[in-house]
Amino acid sequence: MPDTRIVTASVKENVAYMNQVLPVKESFDLIERDIMIGEREASFFFIDGFMKDEIMLKVMDSFLKVRKEDMPASATGFARQCLPYVEVDTISDFDQVLRNLLSGTTCLFIDGYETCIVIDCRTYPARSVGEPEKDKSLRGSRDGFVETIVFNTALIRRRIRDPHLVMQMVEIGDSSRTDVALCYMSDRADEELLKNVKKRLQAIHTGDLRMNQQSLAEQLFKRKWFNPFPKFKFTERPDTAAACLLEGKVVILVDNSPSAMILPTSILDIIEEANDYYFPTLTQIYLKFSRGVITFLTVFLTPVFLLFMQNLEWLPDMFRFVALRDTVNISLVFQFLLLEMAIDGLRLAALNTPSMLSTPLSVIAGIVMGEFSVQSGWFNSEVMLYMAFVAVANYTQPNFELGYALKFMRLLLLILTALFNWIGFAAGCVIIICSICFNKTLSGRSYLNIKLN
Template sequence: MVDKKVTKQVKASLQENVTYLNSILPVSESFDLIQRDMIIGEKQSTFYFIDGFTKDETMLKIMTSFFALKKDDMPGNATGFSKMALPYVEVDIIADFDMIIRNILSGVTCLFIDGYEACIAIDCRTYPARGVEEPDKDKSLRGSRDGFVETIVFNTALMRRRIRDPHLVMKMIEIGNSSRTDVAVCYMSDRVDQELLDNLLKRLDTINVDALRMNQQSLAEELFKRKWFNPFPKFKFTERPDTASVCLLEGKVVLLVDNSPSAMILPTSILDIIEEANDYYFPTLTNVYLKVSRAIITFATVFLTPAFLLFMQNLNWLPEAFQFVSLKDTVNIPLIFQLLILELAIDGLRLAAMNTPSMLSTPLSVIAGIVMGEFSVKSGWFNSEVMLYMAFVAVANYTQPNFELGYALKFMRLLLLVLTACFNWIGFLAGTIIIICSIAFNKTLSGRSYLNIKLN
């Protein structure tokens, strides 16, 4: 691990610089960390770079131009060399070894020339990256088909392409003593909430961790220490650059983390969380209908099975017109245990589908659903009505664009089921109050709740 306290400066002696750098970097042990010695204008020089991060064609052209230099062409210092003898755009002069080591490990090629008291950093990096295809989870019926990838520079370019405004600021911050992960803070300087931005930058500056092991999720946990008993998400995530660009234009802050193909958006509310890409591409009437439908279905996923359990415990509450919903068949397993077992079984099927090869996941899921549904009813384990309601809940959960919110609602439903089974209507009422309070008092980074109420 590189020591953060390194403050040694580059010397004029190439041999001294190489000796010191080789004592810090494992050049002899790591096959991909390469030291390349050559002569430029009759002066000894050394390149340091990481194999796989350097554009070979670009470096070949740069080195070809170096071989053409004569002794009289060599300037007296590194700054002059970068201006007169280096035919490349992204060049920096660094004299601090700590910054040099950071640049080398980030993929920048560093050149040392005998007699120069500084290093010439040539940023001709290239990262392995997949295509910017549309994300599987966040699809849109209309609109662009591109999506964020794991390379942060590609992601910032996708947003810059959509917002050609000088007020768009993308500030790069490095977090993690070992990982030194790049984090980009993106905002519109003329529209952003300055208090929120200052608070966010202050928190980012005070983060002191060894590494962002799980990239964006690790950063989210460091930014806001959530309470374990409130499962509702604190941030909105999107893999679509068009959605992130719209949020920027609305005055929000977008965080991009290198190696993560999604953007973190601040601040957020319950309305932001349940939005999806299609909401931006349809006419107003269609847009409103989709939002209302999604809200009703979301409400039903939380309260359908607890309300069914409540009415089955109090059959005299059922109006005559709704008597058909009452259970017709008797089974050996109590109703509450049927619901809880099916909740667990649905998650088991989902996990099995995720870990099954793609060509087999659909047929196996269909077969498992049919077998489990039909034979569990015939064998007397479950009522057909319970299977129907749980099937609706399982499918309706996928109307949520936010995966974390879907599980938060599931936990609230389980809480409501248990309280209703234990305390009847009093438990149902208490569970409803807990759900409302969990949403209303779910404090986010901006100091506001999901209902956009100032809490501090």
């Protein structure tokens, strides 16, 4: 429950309450600093590591020059006349005081004032706004979102200098109190969608957002576990987020998360990448078409090959060369399934391999998985070829979650085709189409952008 206690005019009572609520004596980074301002007792509370020392030195130097007769009658007057800093506020509710203090601001109590003076001179540890590793562009800007939400909003403001750009800040999580920014263009965003998103954000009651943006996504929209297709589009590029805002979409930023959540979304939005915005129209069309064809092949290439190998009489004469010329000790479907797991194993190993060893280990893995696997009688060379194409083609689309959704659909097609032949293949295709068409997102629209009731 939020604290309803009010700040009193006695600095000793306020300090005693702050020490009662906060583990100031136990936590080395929670600091209390007592000083005299205009012959009155005063106390600072701040978190070490969040405060800008140079600014606070100048502020405290100005406080030491305040005389008794210069002290205003109220804290508001003191903030206006004696506090030479820009971001200053006065708060009388202890719940708001604690919330601001734990967010990194400096709280000042002065004897005789019934409000707390909040000085926002905080700074967060942050890395440079370098280009994201996953979502790179050939001709675009080289900056990207970081884990500090204020930096991320500034990157968007730098690109959209329009008074209609609104950024509303809310706090979610009783314990984490994570800052969440809702960004939209007031003259372009869909009012119904905006109202729906705001209502869902206000209705979230949770202790914390443990995994930041992913936890928020799960709270906003309860997904069905059996449909693996993503409900949201994420980007780590501020130029992509700005372009989506100008198209009338809504962007959600979460503190401690270096990516933006974009609403509404469709299958065409998810497979887009930053390069689509920077090239001429003809080049954009070609890139989108080729990416769509390759995405289609990643799902259907191996199941179709398995289907034709089970029904060789269906294979046209001009494609007879793709038929298997030799057989190995393992059936075709198990070869595909084993390689699917092996590719994921190599991917996970690459994530945890030190950079200095990644190249030699990749060469060793390629040799072992390639020539030796065929010679040992585990796999056919054709199977290795098609799975190599699928493994590389998965990286043509930028969305990691969509890649695994397509992988699950491919595995489903392989298993159904192996068990029920063409009937299973047809049933798998129907399941894939239904999974896409009826994948209802937060905006109330499916992946095909058809309004669902």
